[in-house]
Amino acid sequence: MRLQVFLRSLACLGLAGLAACGSNPPAKPAAPPEAATTAPAAPPVKIGIALGGGAAKGFAHIGVIKMLEANGFAPAVVAGTSAGSVVGALYASGMNAFELQEKAVALDETKIRDLQLSSGGLVQGQKLEDYVNEQVRRKPLEQLAKPFVAVATRLEDGERTVFARGNTGQAVRASSSVPGVFQPVTIGKYHFVDGGIVSPVPVDAARQLGADVVIAVDISNKARGQSPADLLGTLGQSIAIMGQKLGQAELARADVVVRPKVLDMGPAEFSQRANAIVEGEKAALAAMPQIRERVAQLQAERAQATRVAQQKAVEAQRQACMDNRSRLQKLAGMAGLDDSCASP
Numbered sequence: 001m002r003l004q005v006f007l008r009s010l011a012c013l014g015l016a017g018l019a020a021c022g023s024n025p026p027a028k029p030a031a032p033p034e035a036a037t038t039a040p041a042a043p044p045v046k047i048g049i050a051l052g053g054g055a056a057k058g059f060a061h062i063g064v065i066k067m068l069e070a071n072g073f074a075p076a077v078v079a080g081t082s083a084g085s086v087v088g089a090l091y092a093s094g095m096n097a098f099e100l101q102e103k104a105v106a107l108d109e110t111k112i113r114d115l116q117l118s119s120g121g122l123v124q125g126q127k128l129e130d131y132v133n134e135q136v137r138r139k140p141l142e143q144l145a146k147p148f149v150a151v152a153t154r155l156e157d158g159e160r161t162v163f164a165r166g167n168t169g170q171a172v173r174a175s176s177s178v179p180g181v182f183q184p185v186t187i188g189k190y191h192f193v194d195g196g197i198v199s200p201v202p203v204d205a206a207r208q209l210g211a212d213v214v215i216a217v218d219i220s221n222k223a224r225g226q227s228p229a230d231l232l233g234t235l236g237q238s239i240a241i242m243g244q245k246l247g248q249a250e251l252a253r254a255d256v257v258v259r260p261k262v263l264d265m266g267p268a269e270f271s272q273r274a275n276a277i278v279e280g281e282k283a284a285l286a287a288m289p290q291i292r293e294r295v296a297q298l299q300a301e302r303a304q305a306t307r308v309a310q311q312k313a314v315e316a317q318r319q320a321c322m323d324n325r326s327r328l329q330k331l332a333g334m335a336g337l338d339d340s341c342a343s344p
Contacts, residue, residue, distance in 0.1 A: 042302035045295050048211020049075035050254065051084025052201035052247075053194065054219035055178075055267030056276070058083025059104055060260035063280020064217050066097035071288055073295070075215070077147040079162075079205035081195040084217070085150035085175040086132065089168055092148030093136035103135065104273050123182045125173045133169035141168050147209045150175040151195035151202045155184050160198040162205050196220065200247035203254045213294055215287075216254035217280075219262055220247065255294045258287045 049068070051061045061084055068074060080088030090100055114127040141148060142165045150163045152174040163171035174185040174192035184191040199205065200220045207214055251257055260283040265272050321341035 042299065042306045045298050045302075046076045046210055046212045047073050047295075048077040048079065048206035048209060048214045049088075050201050050203045050206040050214055050216040051078065051080040051088045052216070052218050052220050053082025053084055053176075053196035054221070054262070055083050056269050056272065057219040057260075057262040057265050057267065058087055059273040059276035060219050060262050060280035060283070061087040061217055062097060062100045062104055063260065063277040063282075064215075064258055064284040065091060065100065065280075066277070067281050067284035067288070068215070068291075069097050071291075073215075073291055075146070077206060077209035077211050079149050079151065079202040079209060080172075080175065081151045081199055081202045082176045082178070083219075084202070085172045085195070086128075088148055089132055089144070089150065089172050090135050092144040092146040093139065093168075094145035095135075101277060104277065107270070107273075109270055125177055125182045125185060128176060129167075129169035129173040131169070132172045133167070136168050139168060141165050141171060144168065149202070149205050149209060151199045151205055152177070152185075152192040153195055153197040155191040155193050158198065160195070161192060162202075162208070198246060199250060200244075201251055201254075203250045207253070212298055213255045213291075214253075215291060216251055216257045218247075218251060218257055218259050221263065221267075256287055256290050258283045 047068070049065070051058070054060075065075070065087075075091075078088040078092045080086070087100065090103065091097075095103070112128045112131050114124045115122055136144065141150075141163060148164075150171040152161050152163065152171070153159070154161050161174075163174065170185065170187065173182075174187060175195045176182065177185050177193045179193050179197075182193070184193050186192075195202070201216045201218050203214050203216050206216075258280075260276070260279040262276050262279050265276060318341050325341070
């Protein structure tokens with residue numbers, strides 16, 4: 001108590017030229033700009049969607065996207081493999097889910113199928129490339145409305161290849177080139193085939209695009225102890241078996257996995273496109289509680305991190321203010337006469 005009175009007296013003596021000592025404290029020194037008292041909003045959660053391969057079953061992707069948009073979870077980034085790359089490219093070009101559905105209903109198979117006898121495959125794939133480029137208004141991958149990548153397999157060494165720049169239609173064609181059905185696509189000095197061999201559902205590619213929450217849509221064939229009825233089914237199941245273990249590991253890295261019930265649909269059954277879309281809608285709706293929970297969890301984590309960062313910034317600013325005070329200000333502070341560095 002005596003020390004405090006002594007310090008107060010010293011402070012008053014030192015500040016006598018500024019004001020009379022008594023009940024009036026000394027004038028406060030100019031303080032540094034105050035930190036914002038309201039914490040900045042946490043950055044929004046970026047939704048990414050990984051669309052898997054599955055030929056005609058890929059129409060289910062449209063139903064999934066439709067429900068995501070309807071519930072406020074429109075994907076910000078898109079990654080696609082095989083059939084998923086076709087839907088993904090069109091969606092990333094700026095189409096919404098209803099426009100995708102209109103395109104699906106109006107699609108004439110002859111516009112994307114060009115049969116040509118060759119040792120490399122029955123379908124050349126040029127028509128598919130041209131169709132995709134027409135739909136995306138001939139924009140290259142890097143100029144699409146949403147960040148998008150197509151995943152393919154490099155034939156020479158089996159390397160997973162992610163196309164993020166260049167000819168959109170050509171990248172989709174490479175990603176969709178089922179071995180034995182489509183002819184391999186030559187890009188530069190390499191040849192490329194279906195991405196389902198190395199990445200049936202491109203979760204990692206979506207994450208690499210910056211997605212905070214990755215929603216994977218798995219429509220791939222599963223080996224269920226049944227023999228496929230035709231050549232295309234056999235090829236599809238063979239690819240599924242080749243990529244099965246890799247695919248399982250990659251799916252485990254997704255935040256949410258949506259599995260439309262289209263396993264009994266044949267890879268060439270384009271007549272079932274409406275049913276596939278409906279199954280995609282159903283599966284997405286069933287997964288919606290899980291999606292909401294994961295997004296809410298991440299938002300809460302970010303809000304907490306923002307609050308902690310804000311508090312640290314305020315404390316650091318106060319400490320800097322304390323360190324920069326003059327001797328007189330420090331003396332006044334010891335006497336309880338200076339609160340210029342008080343936390344806001």
